Amino acid sequence: MISANASRSVVKSVALFEAAKGIVVLLAGFGLLSLLHRDVRALAAALVGRLHLNPAAGFANSFIEAAARTTDGRLWFMALIGLLYALFRLLEAYGLWFGRVWAEWLAVLSGAIYVPIEIYEVAEKFTWIRLSALVVNLVVVCAMIAVLRRNQRDRKTMAAG
Numbered sequence: 631m632i633s634a635n636a637s638r639s640v641v642k643s644v645a646l647f648e649a650a651k652g653i654v655v656l657l658a659g660f661g662l663l664s665l666l667h668r669d670v671r672a673l674a675a676a677l678v679g680r681l682h683l684n685p686a687a688g689f690a691n692s693f694i695e696a697a698a699r700t701t702d703g704r705l706w707f708m709a710l711i712g713l714l715y716a717l718f719r720l721l722e723a724y725g726l727w728f729g730r731v732w733a734e735w736l737a738v739l740s741g742a743i744y745v746p747i748e749i750y751e752v753a754e755k756f757t758w759i760r761l762s763a764l765v766v767n768l769v770v771v772c773a774m775i776a777v778l779r780r781n782q783r784d785r786k787t788m789a790a791g
Contacts, residue, residue: 632777634784640773640777644737648737652716655712655715659712662705662709666702666705670698674698721733722740738771738775744767
């Protein structure tokens, strides 16, 4: 059983985590827009060179080729998707911070939807990053379920008494 203080702490922590994700994606979207009307392939090649990677092999080559196919339209589209994602996360953070039940449900559902994908990714190719993402997501989902159950029990008690 989770205490009332722990419940508030969990919800505030998840709210801050979701807000941070929203802000990071929002900043990334602005970063994408800064690439408009620029030679993205040349920028990618310069980045690969600065990181001392072989531009003709593996990931570096794929990165440069993907950059070569990037158009202003694609940049706008990716920035728009990023904006929508960021707004979703910031809305969720707002709701959690101010104790809205819909936000608690949203946190559970929006976290749980990724669990099967993360399990598949860990099973497909184990990395510590993939495992960490899965564990963090499971902790958040389980904590938010505990909060929902506690709050539901509290609401029933208040309605009965």
